[in-house]
Amino acid sequence: MLTGAGISAESGIPTFRDAQTGHWARFRPEDLASPPAYQRDPEMVWEWYAGRYRDVLAAQPNEGHRLLAELEAHKGAGFFLATQNVDGLHARAGSGTHGGTLVELHGNLLSARDEKTGEIFPLPAPEGLQTPPVSPNGNRMRPNIVWFGEYLPEAALNAAHQAFAGAEVALIIGTSGVVYPAAGLALEAMAEGATVIEINPDETELTPLLTFSLREKAGQGLRLLLE
Numbered sequence: 001m002l003t004g005a006g007i008s009a010e011s012g013i014p015t016f017r018d019a020q021t022g023h024w025a026r027f028r029p030e031d032l033a034s035p036p037a038y039q040r041d042p043e044m045v046w047e048w049y050a051g052r053y054r055d056v057l058a059a060q061p062n063e064g065h066r067l068l069a070e071l072e073a074h075k076g077a078g079f080f081l082a083t084q085n086v087d088g089l090h091a092r093a094g095s096g097t098h099g100g101t102l103v104e105l106h107g108n109l110l111s112a113r114d115e116k117t118g119e120i121f122p123l124p125a126p127e128g129l130q131t132p133p134v135s136p137n138g139n140r141m142r143p144n145i146v147w148f149g150e151y152l153p154e155a156a157l158n159a160a161h162q163a164f165a166g167a168e169v170a171l172i173i174g175t176s177g178v179v180y181p182a183a184g185l186a187l188e189a190m191a192e193g194a195t196v197i198e199i200n201p202d203e204t205e206l207t208p209l210l211t212f213s214l215r216e217k218a219g220q221g222l223r224l225l226l227e
């Protein structure tokens with residue numbers, strides 16, 4: 001499985017590229033989610049991420065997240081979920097705890113990384129969050145997010161390549177399929193002869209390249225497929 005911001009839309013979390021609600025509609029990505037932006041103004045970048053951190057804690061997993069967690073409980077070790085989302089909602093729905101694997105390809109908003117040691121620590125509750133946060137080692141921490149121009153976590157990406165290359169069926173849910181290497185996973189599965197099904201209310205760049213595309217929202221599409 002590969003999911004994008006669309007699976008969290010029904011939890012009230014704005015997607016990135018939907019013009020009317022998307023995050024980027026108000027900001028230019030390079031002004032916020034990039035190493036130069038952080039070097040230039042760490043407080044401003046942390047202000048933005050602290051706001052998103054509060055938003056995702058206030059959100060709840062939706063039916064799409066829950067159906068994927070249930071599917072994992074049926075499939076066990078054969079179930080692999082790679083998400084581009086950083087909202088932590090798949091983990092809160094229980095994905096990765098029913099015998100399958102969950103990898104967060106772009107990091108998550110709930111933790112931060114010691115800038116000197118690279119160690120990752122969970123963020124304190126929002127009311128106790130100072131920005132920029134300081135690690136237990138006394139070093140400043142940066143958001144544990146993969147920014148534009150940065151590499152994805154190697155172990156997570158390698159596991160995803162392996163899982164998609166060996167998949168019989170892959171679902172591509174709620175992603176515009178424009179950001180690589182994540183979007184490439186769908187094509188790798190296709191190249192190995194898998195059945196790759198997209199669930200998205202809109203057509204995407206991947207649509208013409210996949211086995212077929214369900215023009216549905218994540219929850220409804222998963223319900224139809226899993227019935």
Ligand code: APR
Pocket residue numbers: 003004005006007009010015016017018022084085106173174175176177178179199200201202204216217218219
């Ligand atoms: N159910 C399913 N899909 C939906 C829903 C829904 N309810 N609502 C919107 N979508 C679809 C949109 O049609 C769009 O194709 O979700 C997709 C969201 O696309 P993006 O906003 O581009 O988000 P995503 O594909 O996850 O972005 C990938 O880009 O900005 C970077 O790192 C960031 O992880 C992000 C990556």
